[in-house]
Amino acid sequence: MQTQRILIVEDEDVTRFHIKKLFEAEGYHVLEATSGSQMEEVFNSNTIDLVIMDINLPGKNGLLLGRELSQKPDLGLVFLSSRDDDIDKILGLEMGADDYLTKPFNPRELTIRVRNTLSRLSQKTVNTHDEVIKFNGWVLNKYSRRMISPLQQECSISRGEYRALLLLIKNAGKIITRQEIIYEMTGRTLRKNDRTVDVTIRRLRKHFEYKENSPELINTIHGEGYRFVGNIET
16 A cells, blocks of 8 residues: 655744654655645645645745645645634635644644544545435535536535535435534534534535525524435435
């Protein structure tokens, strides 16, 4: 089995050095970059499985770079930031990140989250006969994370939105807790006052408002979670 490759995009030399040594000790092949331009150079000559990236980078910041990387469906992305701010966390996940840690972080926690992310990505298989899901006139491409509305308008959804929506669709009619959704999105447990799930559902609903009086596809079950109530075509 080929050694998995991790790219660290971090402009702080000491932090980058410690992360590199940490994952080399775990058996990964580790590459480095200090900016978005260096990151692009690495991608031009290497196959990368997962990126660990600081948000506060010189030049183009991590959030903008994360949006670009989200177009790579098989690439994992974990953000690091010195700011413990819920808005930053939500933005990071919306931009396509699989997970988000604040500095200073526990090295063991970082390795576990990276390992879980890589495991989820490696388990993803694409069935050419089941690449799309159709519901209420919508078409969701399971590989590209693009949706086509009943009016034939195309939109892309973030990795987190995709994972939450797919979980709800697979369990259509059932109540899915916020804990189950956050675990599917990030592989972690729900924390106190964490609004990531609610913001993600709100963004999904916004996508589905393609016309006036559009049917509600995701119901809120107060005190319990959310439920997909759309009509899935078989």
